[in-house]
Amino acid sequence: MRGLLRILLLLVALGVLFLAVIFGASEMGGETVTLETTDADGGTVETRLWVVEYDGSSWLRAGVPTSGWLARVEANDSVAVTRGGEKRRYRAVPVHDPAARDAVHLANRRKYGWADQVVSVIRDGSKSVPVRLDPDTAS
Numbered sequence: 001m002r003g004l005l006r007i008l009l010l011l012v013a014l015g016v017l018f019l020a021v022i023f024g025a026s027e028m029g030g031e032t033v034t035l036e037t038t039d040a041d042g043g044t045v046e047t048r049l050w051v052v053e054y055d056g057s058s059w060l061r062a063g064v065p066t067s068g069w070l071a072r073v074e075a076n077d078s079v080a081v082t083r084g085g086e087k088r089r090y091r092a093v094p095v096h097d098p099a100a101r102d103a104v105h106l107a108n109r110r111k112y113g114w115a116d117q118v119v120s121v122i123r124d125g126s127k128s129v130p131v132r133l134d135p136d137t138a139s
Contacts, residue, residue: 095129
C-alpha cells in the first residue's frame, strides 16, 4: 500500500511539473497578448495568447477547435486585443483552411521556437484553428 501511495504521489508531482513547464513555456516563450471576448451573459473574458504576423495580418491560434475563446469568437467576432500596452478593437476571423493553418503554425514555430515545441507536445497542430485579426473600422 505504501508503494502504491509513493507511485501516486510521484505521478501527481510529474503532472504538476509538466503543467508548470507548459505554463512557463506559454508565458515566457515570447510575446503574449490579452484577448477580450464576450461570453453568453455579455461578460468579458480575458485570455492570454501568442500572436504572430502572417500575410499582412496579426493571427492568433486556437490549439484545439473546442477552445473556449474560439467558441466565444465564433459566437461574437468583436474582440479587443491588448498588445504592447495598447488596446485595439478587431473582428476575429477563424480561418478553416489547411494552408493558413500550416502557415500560422510555422510562424508560431519560428517566433516562439522551443516554447512552441513544448506546447505542441499536448496539442495536435493539424487540429489548430488560426484566427485572423481584422481591424474593426466601426470603432
